[in-house]
Amino acid sequence: MNDASYHPLSADSASNVNLQEFFLQGSVLDGSIDKLFGRLQGICDNVKPEMFTDRERTYYLSTPGLTTSVMVKACKSVIQPSAPWQIKYIGNIEAADHTKPAMIRSNVTVAVSQDPSQFLEELGFILRYEVVLRGQFYRKGNLKVTVAKLLLNSGIAASTFDATKLEAANTSHLVEISALSLMRDDGAAEEVRHFAQLLAPIAMMEKVDHRRIQMHQ
Amino acid sequence: MGVTYVSQWNIPEGKNIQQGVEELQNKAEKLGAKKSGLFVVECESFHSTNAQNLKTLHTIHNSEYPASRFACFEDGSFLVTDVMLGTFLSKLRSVWQPKKGGKIESKGQRYEFGDFIIKIGIVSMGPSTKGIALELEYAPCRFPLDCWELMTEMLHELIDDQAPASLPQVIAQKPDANLAELTALQYIRLFNNLRKASMNR
Numbered sequence: 001m002n003d004a005s006y007h008p009l010s011a012d013s014a015s016n017v018n019l020q021e022f023f024l025q026g027s028v029l030d031g032s033i034d035k036l037f038g039r040l041q042g043i044c045d046n047v048k049p050e051m052f053t054d055r056e057r058t059y060y061l062s063t064p065g066l067t068t069s070v071m072v073k074a075c076k077s078v079i080q081p082s083a084p085w086q087i088k089y090i091g092n093i094e095a096a097d098h099t100k101p102a103m104i105r106s107n108v109t110v111a112v113s114q115d116p117s118q119f120l121e122e123l124g125f126i127l128r129y130e131v132v133l134r135g136q137f138y139r140k141g142n143l144k145v146t147v148a149k150l151l152l153n154s155g156i157a158a159s160t161f162d163a164t165k166l167e168a169a170n171t172s173h174l175v176e177i178s179a180l181s182l183m184r185d186d187g188a189a190e191e192v193r194h195f196a197q198l199l200a201p202i203a204m205m206e207k208v209d210h211r212r213i214q215m216h217q
Numbered sequence: 218m219g220v221t222y223v224s225q226w227n228i229p230e231g232k233n234i235q236q237g238v239e240e241l242q243n244k245a246e247k248l249g250a251k252k253s254g255l256f257v258v259e260c261e262s263f264h265s266t267n268a269q270n271l272k273t274l275h276t277i278h279n280s281e282y283p284a285s286r287f288a289c290f291e292d293g294s295f296l297v298t299d300v301m302l303g304t305f306l307s308k309l310r311s312v313w314q315p316k317k318g319g320k321i322e323s324k325g326q327r328y329e330f331g332d333f334i335i336k337i338g339i340v341s342m343g344p345s346t347k348g349i350a351l352e353l354e355y356a357p358c359r360f361p362l363d364c365w366e367l368m369t370e371m372l373h374e375l376i377d378d379q380a381p382a383s384l385p386q387v388i389a390q391k392p393d394a395n396l397a398e399l400t401a402l403q404y405i406r407l408f409n410n411l412r413k414a415s416m417n418r
Contacts, residue, residue: 113297
């Protein structure tokens with residue numbers, strides 16, 4: 001990533017800042033995507049949006065004695081081969097807090113030197129699925145807005161990745177607005193919600209009850 | 218970043234750890250090595266709460282590589298990560314817990330002597346000291362097999378009777394591995410030996 005100052009490494013001291021993520025998700029049909037890009041170009045920071053194509057593998061680790069699993073994603077950029085693999089711990093969404101303007105979860109990202117699949121499997125994680133997200137990344141101050149298309153590796157095992165054989169999973173783009181902040185600092189939530197209102201009615205960004213999605217799995 | 222040799226240095230009879238360290242430091246200074254700061258190598262170990270998974274995970278923090286952390290499974294995979302590894306592992310606390318006995322570290326003076334870097338550290342687990350660790354690094358070379366003879370000569374100068382007779386097993390098994398990995402593996406083996414020795418007493 002050349003325009004945004006992207007630091008895959010977290011410098012030489014583990015900072016406990018930026019562990020809490022406020023986010024809202026929505027979607028927009030492919031037909032209306034240009035309207036969304038136009039609006040984002042207008043309200044976001046004045047830099048060219050960054051194109052990204054990331055392979056994202058989702059692993060789950062079931063904890064004995066608890067019903068919820070631990071989710072970790074391993075991401076690698078396809079168009080920037082020099083950017084390292086990243087493993088992201090994605091916490092569970094803090095439940096049922098109707099007063100908060102955005103959804104909250106914890107997020108820890110670690111850059112690693114090589115494909116972490118074997119390492120994650122030795123930790124006990126099991127690969128659930130792999131997708132490719134291709135889209136654009138916009139910024140506005142602290143906020144990060146991604147508009148991405150979900151692509152799947154058509155019909156072939158996860159070990160053979162062929163960038164030419166990707167097909168779209170559906171006819172829409174996934175839009176996500178997120179902001180990282182200190183634990184227990186809720187200021188960013190309001191910023192996320194305010195930004196989301198600017199995208200209406202092209203993309204309706206709402207709090208989604210992820211438990212309902214998980215029940216369908 | 219060069220080829221390293223890490224080993225425990227046995228303290229001569231009748232001396233305590235502090236005197237042993239001073240003896241080694243004097244030898245290094247007599248050769249002409251100059252002090253160049255302190256170093257620390259810390260190791261924290263984790264084990265799984267899941268009874269079927271018996272592997273131990275070691276994480277190493279080496280001050281020579283301040284922006285990295287190393288994660289190594291015993292007899293398993295090795296990964297180099299950035300500093301957020303500790304925070305990431307703490308999120309997995311329900312499945313991977315730090316081992317009792319906690320952190321073990323080697324801390325001490327770092328010397329530079331031409332192309333060699335000599336580190337003399339006191340190994341301790343919490344408040345109790347376990348022994349002395351010596352690390353010799355030959356910075357210009359990246360291939361252990363090519364510079365082993367030179368390192369042996371240097372080791373004879375420094376610690377004569379305790380110099381190794383042959384290439385350590387860790388290096389002999391994977392001579393082409395990443396140098397940071399070989400250093401981390403040697404430290405893990407050293408710390409494990411010291412842990413076992415102190416448990417047997």
